[in-house]
Amino acid sequence: MQAQKFALKRQQSISASYYRGGTSRGIMVRREDLPSDQSQWDSIFLGCIGSPDPYGRQLDGMGGGISSLSKVCVVGPSSHAEADVDYTFVSLGIKNSQVDYSSNCGNMLAAVGPFAIDTGITSVEGEKRNEEQVTVRIYNTNTDKIIHSSFPVIDGEAAASGDFTIDGVSGSASPIQLQFIRPAGSRTGKLLPTGSTTDTFGGITVTCIDVANPCVFVSASQLGVPSDLTPQQIDDHPTLKSTLESIRRMAAVKMGLAQTEDQTPGSVPKIAIVALPVDPSCSNVEVRAMSVGQPHKAIPVTVALAIAAAAKLKGTTVFECVVKGNSANSPTVIHHASGVLGVDGKFSDSGELESATVLRTARRLMEGKVFWK
Template identity: 60%
Template sequence: MNPQHSLPAAYYRGGTSRAIFFDQKDLPRDREQWNAIFLGSIGSPDPYGRQLDGLGGGISSLSKICVVGESTRPDADVDYTFVSIGVKDSAVDYSSNCGNMSSAVGPFAVDSQLFPVSFQNSGIVTVRIHNTNTGKIIKSTFPVVDGEAAASGEFAIDGVAGTAALVQLEFINPAGSRTGKLFPTGKTIDIFDGIEATCVDAANPCTFVRSVDLGVAGDISPDEISAHPNLLQRLDSIRRQAGVRMGLAQSREMVPPSVPKICLVSSPISNTRALQTQAADNPDILVRAVSVGQPHKAVPITAALALASAAKTETSTVASVMNKEQASNAGITLGHASGNLLVDADFGDGDGLLKSATVFRTARRLFEGRVFWKNIET
């Protein structure tokens, strides 16, 4: 028998996700050793799909790792690497960022003193985050109280109970996070398996298809997506073809599980159930997302930002179903499986270049201490 291993760590909720946070200085310099630490801490692979022997929650939004350390760029305060962990398999995926967990990076940087704030300091701070997965900068603005990231506040997000302090995330020049182009295929419409799709790379590569083209309601629930006889398989086929066309992999089999993400979009006007349940705050567009092969309970933030970018391109699948009469200058309201989300994309002064994309979230430190994992080498 062998003793367990342990390292300093923290656990944060960011938006509608949770992740284990590591300070990069506490991890081995040899990154080849990281995967075993991350898998053991999260509790993967787990053939039962519950991750009971670790801190994962059995679904993709709860099977995540964030590594934060000193910045390697002069225009950023910290470096941040996101890692998606498989639930039933041993996949360790560094290929994309997570927008929800990005909202917890600034608070972690403050709480861990990677971004020093005086213990007498209370007010608003902005942490410039360099996401190493995409090479992009994210400005995270949030309140601090007595030198710590504030947890209490009046801002609510759908999918999370209660209210908390607002975290504003501004993704700077998000286009081409992996491919170098907002529309990596060179088109706003591609055809995969006879279905029109829009491939966008803003914050993360994403693919958007209309729900009506696949014969399902736009307000379909995550459980209904899972129970559908072939919807997930059809979406994954489209996603893999899009990944190849976008230049993310040379073959369908080599396309990463986390990107491109794929979403169903539809008009809220054509979905009576959505109008009845969200009558007080009708969205501009409905979206149902699939992430790492699972229907998302809400919507990945990076997918929401990509959607907002596509919505402002008239010939895209997203723009074709958006309720343009209702959309306001404040942004675009997305109706997802757990409620609504306000996002916006700024194309600047008419030069056609995406300057930034903004979203508002909340985050909270849940615990900090040491995380333990077994020696999986034996």
């Protein structure tokens, strides 16, 4: 059989780095290296990541066949008065051509500060430097929020080695503190977008909350499932994923994120199952999160931040599932599919969520050029 002939052309390329951020990996690109016309970005990102791939493996690109490995981050200098760099997060579909700018990614956010330092987008010199610790102020364009990323530097580069570990990632690394400043109302402008601590969709009671990303939390007991499901068990369940997706779409309309259920973005609102902890001695709450229709292997950082806030709001589904700490200011320790994660949410006396803080790690894996056809 004679092969069909096509016009020959060179591959296209762009300068990029490849980082692990938290329990995710993604392509990091400087904004200055992209076309000024943002409408041209989608085809570049899809080509670099290897989507759409009907086989679901993204073998012809840098993706890894699951949502936590199908990501691009765009970083550049900021004109925002309270930030050093701007960060735009892009979630790419795997089997489809979806390019989603609707949410922030807290795991890849851990890589933004180190990438900005490593590539010279911002400097470690000046008032931001405190001995070996540097703070990069990040403006997330997706959610119009400020995050402070603090981490050690060595010889002008973000430190990678250290003894801090996060569940879901092998080995240890240098800690990165992410402090989300006034994170409530990232997309809806409200901590409780529906005006209530609970809503009912399809006969199931949930909490809709907007902290770092809009989220929906439903208790395992409402769904009639065990609290300690593995990602594979969620995948194998005959109806659970479709039930969660139906709830998520109904909640999106009620939260004002979509006019109709069919218009609901793939990445927001996030949805997760919550329950009392299996072992109260090691965590305060059990959480199983979904990510773009797939069971998350660990937990999205933004979901964890929303959990920490909802855990302190009486009447929410999360509040009812939390084993309370020794004080109102105790961090919330979440047990997820790969281990535990501690998150701290601080409320003012007037009830405003002032900040939410989490520790992650990140590492530069590769830098050079990424190609697409």
